[in-house]
Amino acid sequence: MTKFIPGLQLCEQFYEEVVKALIETEFHGLKYSAGLIDSGSEVLGFDTERSTDHHWGPRVLLFLSPKDIGKKKQIFDYLSKNLPSTFRGYSTHFGNPDEIGVQLLTKAKAGQPINHRVEIHTTESFFKSYLLIDPNDDLTASDWLTLSEQKLRTIRSGKIFYDQLGLKSIQKKLHYFPKDVWLYMLASEWMKISQEEPFVGRTGDVGDELGSKIIAARLVQSIMKLCFLMEKEYAPYSKWFGTAFSRLKCAQKLSPILDKILAAKNWKEREKYFSQAYKVIAQMHNNLKITKPLATDVSSFHDRPYLVIHGDVFANELKNKIKDPAIKKISAAIGSVNQLSNTVDLLENDKLLKKLKVLYR
Numbered sequence: 001m002t003k004f005i006p007g008l009q010l011c012e013q014f015y016e017e018v019v020k021a022l023i024e025t026e027f028h029g030l031k032y033s034a035g036l037i038d039s040g041s042e043v044l045g046f047d048t049e050r051s052t053d054h055h056w057g058p059r060v061l062l063f064l065s066p067k068d069i070g071k072k073k074q075i076f077d078y079l080s081k082n083l084p085s086t087f088r089g090y091s092t093h094f095g096n097p098d099e100i101g102v103q104l105l106t107k108a109k110a111g112q113p114i115n116h117r118v119e120i121h122t123t124e125s126f127f128k129s130y131l132l133i134d135p136n137d138d139l140t141a142s143d144w145l146t147l148s149e150q151k152l153r154t155i156r157s158g159k160i161f162y163d164q165l166g167l168k169s170i171q172k173k174l175h176y177f178p179k180d181v182w183l184y185m186l187a188s189e190w191m192k193i194s195q196e197e198p199f200v201g202r203t204g205d206v207g208d209e210l211g212s213k214i215i216a217a218r219l220v221q222s223i224m225k226l227c228f229l230m231e232k233e234y235a236p237y238s239k240w241f242g243t244a245f246s247r248l249k250c251a252q253k254l255s256p257i258l259d260k261i262l263a264a265k266n267w268k269e270r271e272k273y274f275s276q277a278y279k280v281i282a283q284m285h286n287n288l289k290i291t292k293p294l295a296t297d298v299s300s301f302h303d304r305p306y307l308v309i310h311g312d313v314f315a316n317e318l319k320n321k322i323k324d325p326a327i328k329k330i331s332a333a334i335g336s337v338n339q340l341s342n343t344v345d346l347l348e349n350d351k352l353l354k355k356l357k358v359l360y361r
Contacts, residue, residue: 002088002089002090003089004048004049004052005088006042006045006047007040007041007042007043007047007051007056007057008036008042008043008045008047008158008159010042010057010058010087010088010090011036011042011058011059011060012036012159012161013087013088014058014059014060014087014088014092015034015060015161015162016161017087018083018084018087019034019060019062019079019083019118020034020162022078022079022082022083023062023075023079026078026082027071027075027078030064030068030071031065031068031164031165032062032063032064032065032068032162032164032165033062033063033123033160033162033163033164033165033166033167034060034061034062034063034160034161034162034163035060035061035063035158035159035160035161035162035163035167036059036060036061036158036159036161037061037154037155037158037159037160037167037171038061038126038130038154038158039151039154040055040056040154041056041240042056043154043157043158044153044154044157044236044240044244045157046236046240046243046244052090052105053104054102054103054104055102055103055104056105057090057091057092057094057105057117058087058088058090058092058117059116059117059118059119060117060118060119060161061119061121061126062075062118062119062120062121063120063121063122063123063126063165063167064120064121064122064165065122065165066122066124069120069121069122069125072120075118075120076116076118076120077113079114079116079118080113080114080115080116081113081114083114083116083118085107085108085114090105091105091106091107091108092108092114092116093105093106093107093108093112093114093115093116094106094115094116094117095115096115103117123135123165123166123167123170124136127170130151130350131147131148131151131152131155131350132350132351132353132354133147135170135173140326141178141180141181141184141324141326141327141330141360142326142357142360142361143357144177144178144181144336145181145184145185145335145336145337145357145360146336146337146353146354146356146357146360147336147337147353148337148338148347148348148350148353149234149235149236149336149338149347150234150236150237150338150347150348152174152234153233153234153235153236153244155170155171155174156171156174156175156176156234158171176232176234178324180322180323180324180327181324181327181336182229182232183290183318183319183321183322183327184318184319184322184327184330184333184335185229185335185336185339186226186229186230186314186318187314187315187316187318187319187322187333188315188333188334188335188336188339189222189225189226189229189335189339190226190311190312190314190315190318191311191312191315191333192222192311192335192339193219193222193223193226193309193311194308194310194311194312194315195311196215196218196219196222197219197274197278197301197306197308197309197311198301198304198306198308199211199212199215200212200215200216200219200267200270200271200274200306201267201268201271201301201304201305201306201307202304202306203215203267204266204267204268204270205267205306209266209267212267212270213270216261216262216264216270216274217262219274220258220261220262220277223254223258223277223281224241224242224245224258225339226281227245227248227250227251227254227281227284228244228245228248230250230281230284230285230288231248231249231250233248235338237342237344237347238342250280250281250284253280254277254280254281257273257276257277257280258273258277260273261273261274261277271306271307274298274307275297275298275307278296278298278308278309279296279297279298279309281309282294282295282296282309282314283296285314290318290321291314291317291318291320291321292317294313294314294317295309295310295313315333319333326360330360334359337353337356340356
C-alpha cells in the first residue's frame with residue numbers, strides 16, 4: 001500500500017521535483033505560472049485515502065501567456081514522453097475520461113506515453129471555463145452573487161506553486177466578497193432565519209414534531225451559513241459543509257449546541273438550545289461592529305409564546321449599511337445563488353447561474 005500523501009502536497013512536490021525541471025530544461029526562458037486551484041477535495045484540503053479512488057493523483061495546472069499558448073501541444077507531448085510513470089508510489093498515468101469526465105489512475109505500459117494531467121491554459125481561458133468570467137474585468141454585484149462558493153473556495157484554498165504571470169493577483173481578487181455584497185448576503189441569511197424561527201415552536205405546538213425537526217434542521221443550516229459569512233470564509237457544497245464548519249473559529253462553541261438542537265426530542269428542548277445558539281451568533285454579529293449593538297437574548301415572537309432572536313432586526317440594520325446602488329435596488333433579500341439553492345446541477349453549471357442575474361436587477 002502506498003502511504004497516503006494529501007493531494008495538494010503531492011501535486012506541489014510533483015511540480016517542484018519533476019515538472020518544473022522538465023519544462024525549464026526543454027523550454028528554457030518560458031514564462032508561466034503553475035498551481036492547483038480547480039475542483040477536487042484535495043484542493044480544498046479535505047481529501048483522505050478514500051479520495052484516491054477517482055479523479056485524484058499527481059497533477060498540475062500550467063498557465064501560459066497568450067503568446068506562448070501555441071506551444072501547448074508541444075509541451076504536453078514532451079511531458080508525455082518524459083514524465084516518470086510513477087511519483088511517490090502513485091501512477092502519473094490517467095485513463096481516458098468516462099461518460100461524466102472522471103479519470104482514474106492506471107498503470108502505464110512499458111514505453112507507453114504518459115496520459116498525464118498537467119493541464120495547460122491561459123489564465124483567461126481557465127477562468128472563462130471554470131467560472132465564466134474574465135479575470136481582468138471588474139466584477140459587478142450580480143457577478144459576485146451568481147458565482148459558486150464551492151468554486152470560489154477552491155480558488156482561495158488552492159495553491160500557486162510558481163507565478164510569473166500574475167495568477168496570485170487574481171487569487172487575491174477573488175479572496176472574498178466585496179463589502180456591500182457581503183452585507184447583503186448577511187442580511188439575507190438573517191432574514192431567512194427571521195422567516196422560520198417561530199415555526200419550530202408553532203409546528204411543535206400542534207403536535208407536528210416531524211415538521212418542527214425539518215424547520216430546525218433548515219435553521220441550523222442557516223446559522224452555519226451565517227457563521228461562514230461572519231468569519232468571511234466561502235462555504236463549500238454539502239459533502240464538505242460540516243467539515244469546513246468544524247474548522248471555523250466559532251465551531252468549538254456552537255457545534256455542541258447545534259448537535260443538541262438536532263438531537264432534541266421535542267420542540268421545547270429544541271427551543272432551549274436554539275436560544276443558546278442565537279445568543280452566540282448575535283454576539284458574533286456585534287463583535288463585527290458593522291451595525292449598532294443589537295440584543296443578544298431571545299424574546300417572544302410578538303404576543304405568541306415562542307422565543308426568537310428577531311432575525312429581521314439584524315437584517316434591516318445590515319441593509320441600512322449598504323452603499324452600492326446596484327445592491328440597494330435589489331428588491332428582495334434572497335441572497336446569493338448559494339443561499340437560494342443547494343442543487344449541485346445548478347451550482348456547478350455556470351451558464352445557468354449567469355441566467356439568474358435577472359434576479360438582481
